[in-house]
Amino acid sequence: MEDRQTDAPPLYDSVVNQNTSPPSYPSLQVLSATQIQSYYIPQPIPQMPAPCVVETISTQRRHVRTYRSKRCCFGGLGGSAFLVVLLIIAAWLGVRYGSSLWTLSGKDKETDICPPSSVNCDGKRDCSLGSDESRCVRFGTANELQVMTSKAGSFLPVCAQGWSKNIADQTCQQLGFRQSYAVDVLKSNSSVFQSMNNQFSNTIQGSVNISLSCPLQQTVSLRCCDCGRPPVSTRIIGGDMAAEGQWPWQASLHFRGHHTCGGTLVAPDFIITAAHCFSQEKSDYLLPSNWKVYIGMVSQLKLPSLYNVKKITIHENYDPDTKNNDIALLILNRPVSNVQPACLPVFGQTFSPGSKCWTTGFGVTREGDDSGSIILMQVAVGLIDLVVCNKPAVYNGLITENMQCAGDLIGGKDSCQGDSGGPLVCKADDRWYLTGVTSWGDGCGKINRPGIYSNVGRLLTWIHGKMQQERQ
Known part of the structure; x- marks a missing residue:
């Protein structure tokens, strides 16, 4: 410089x-x-x-x-x-x-070997390096948690109903972080959601189902760490x-x-x-x-x-x-x-x-x-x-x-x-x-x-x- x-x-x-x-x-x-x-x-x-x-x-x-x-x-x-x-x-x-x-x-x-029967984003690791389950979660505007499943085929917001600190921690750990930092709710305009099912698996994409309704249209906003704010x-x-x-x-x-x-x-x-x-x-x-x-x-x-x-x-x-x-x-x-x-x-x-x-x-x-x-x-x-x-x-x-x-x-x-x-x-x-x-x-x-x-x-x-x- x-x-x-x-x-x-x-x-x-x-x-x-x-x-x-x-x-x-x-x-x-x-x-x-x-x-x-x-x-x-x-x-x-x-x-x-x-x-x-x-x-x-x-x-x-x-x-x-x-x-x-x-x-x-x-x-x-x-x-x-x-x-x-x-x-x-x-x-x-x-x-x-x-x-x-x-x-x-x-x-x-260290080749990533995927069997012919592998399915992306179904919550089950099929490929030897796990690439089939590594691109199923992202964050949208205001850190809205968005998940794609094998059934949905596109990223959808996660309904806040049934969400907990434990689920937030597991999701952030899945993404490579140590734990969650902050959880909030957003008012979504989406007409389709991912809603929590009865049992949380080891991945968030394996723990949600497609839903056409979400109470008050409230979806999850998730931060996995406090970032970008120097002291x-x-x-x-x-x-x-x-x-x-x-x-x-x-x-x-x-x-x-x-x-x-x-x-x-x-x-x-x-x-x-x-x-x-x-x-x-x-x-x-x-x-x-x-x-x-x-x-x-x-x-x-x-x-x-x-x-x-x-x-x-x-x-x-x-x-x-x-x-x-x-x-x-x-x-x-x-x-x-x-x-x-x-x-x-x-x-x-x-x-x-x-x-x-x-x-x-x-x-x-x-x-x-x-x-x-x-x-x-x-x-x-x-x-x-x-x-x-x-x-x-x-x-x-x-x-x-x-x-x-x-x-x-x-x-x-x-x-x-x-x-x-x-x-x-x-x-x-x-x-x-x-x-x-x-x-x-x-x-x-x-x-x-x-x-x-x-x-x-x-x-x-x-x-x-x-x-x-x-x-x-």
């Missing part, structure tokens, strides 16, 4: 090495899909004091890979011997870690250093002892981050034991208690070339306590273009710097319409519906190297919602090159589904 721009910034996917010159920067006229690269490199970033306002984000792709390939290529007999060693190591890793490596990479060898004021004038407690859900992901990417706490056991933080070209990035997570701090010099990573789940359809579906879910080894997560948006919740949102991170504060900030930095960015972002003068059609543009077309406000995987949050009803995950961009804060974030609203089904599968 920064206010300044340089004429020849390095590529953000390149390895940070003060003794190595960065690769040349490509033309900024029109980008192609082969030029996209992540803002944030999946390599540890040295820390340095923050010199000023952070306002930036960036990326260019295939060029970085060329740079990497040149550094990783070995010729002659020495190269052959090195490749043999690599093959031996790879074989050992396959024996030692087996399918866990593939599960971590998102290219599941201190978040009224900020411009991009600058964050105050303690301002963005409590901010996570710092350390790879082998160094901050490498950001993340967002969305539930006591779960962190949302970017898929590109876990290089699938290097197996050590896919091992949970190599990662440590710190949550809620504002300085790399004052780290709180660490959390170990139990599992890394990467979106199965993540495309490293286009950065589509650039999202990953970390499961922690123990629940986070006394730290408020960011809210996940509800189904259909959107923020209009021009909305002022905030992005935070420990990335570099000036484009081209070799070191990240030791202080958590923050900057306000405006959401930009997808049509505008796909114009020829901007990103020329590279932005998919699973992406969100944010920043300023005149430049100056953006994320940058080291911010990858961190949050883009927007405020509604006095709560902050995770709207985007820092993903990629062309440079930091350049004209017509806003930051690109994974669109959390579009990826909600995947997020909720994975959280449910991991808590089953």
